[in-house]
Amino acid sequence: MGNERTQKLSASLEDYLEAIFNLADDVGGARSKDIATTLGVTRSSVTGALQLLREKGLADHEPYGCVTLTQRGEAAAREVVRKHDILASFFADVLGVERDVAQRAACQAEHALGSEIIGRLLSFIDYVAVSGQSGRDVAGEFRLFHSRRSVRRI
Amino acid sequence: MGNERTQKLSASLEDYLEAIFNLADDVGGARSKDIATTLGVTRSSVTGALQLLREKGLADHEPYGCVTLTQRGEAAAREVVRKHDILASFFADVLGVERDVAQRAACQAEHALGSEIIGRLLSFIDYVAVSGQSGRDVAGEFRLFHSRRSVRRI
């Protein structure tokens, strides 16, 4: 109990995991420089974070080489990415927020919400998606509702 | 520009503002001890935070006395409380999460979301609330949808 398997990650380390995962996915490998660019931090900050991720058994990183995630690291990264995608989809597809605003908000909120809420949110997105098939498009109806209310406030 | 009026508050200071506001509302005054208990920190941490809030012109605090919020401090606190309430209501009333889980999640997420998203969320809650009056209760329907999907996964 209380070992490295159960420790909660900081928002910062979750961001690093997410960036490493996405870079590996997109470019085929995560270089320290690219992680720094993605997250808007210096290379030395990345070195420090990789050190921590290695200590926690989440990333492997031979100096001057590519960063790879361990099985546990990849699992943790997938969970962060999943939260991100669900939140971004909810903001954009249900609430009707601009894609890039939704993305940025998802980045912030993904660290704050547990799996109970995220699971329900995913469910809700699906509910809204199929709502059109039963004669009433919830997302569209809400957009109308929202724009009318906004107009009233001008 | 860049003066004290426009600076963004840390999540921690927002928590202090919120606690002070709620205590003043509930008990009629915010004592350092009570702020500490509410937030689960030590009294000395509160002293430090009050120092910062005073420097930022958000709280007045004569040593050994009650803490009061300035106009700007109260405005900032109201905004945090508003975000909290909207999020908690969304989690509980729309997603159907337990009240206390919703409260805790709102505490975490309230610092991460800007007014664009929060405004839409409020709008959405209203939309769901009036949805029942037009023959179809979105929240209730979703609960059914979610519970059926959950059962399928067992």
Next chain:
DNA sequence: TGACAAAGTTAGTTGCGACTAACTATACTG
């Protein structure tokens, strides 16, 4: 192959936000 640019690391600093321990002020109570 030698030089240089780019990438990565190390060492040391900063700010924040918590903590403990020790001290001071206030308030209550016999």
Next chain:
DNA sequence: CAGTATAGTTAGTCGCAACTAACTTTGTCA
């Protein structure tokens, strides 16, 4: 009103997560 419990403050420490500056390694190319 003296003594003590409670509240508040101060000083000093710690961990985290960033930073800069200086150094090392790697890779490229004339």
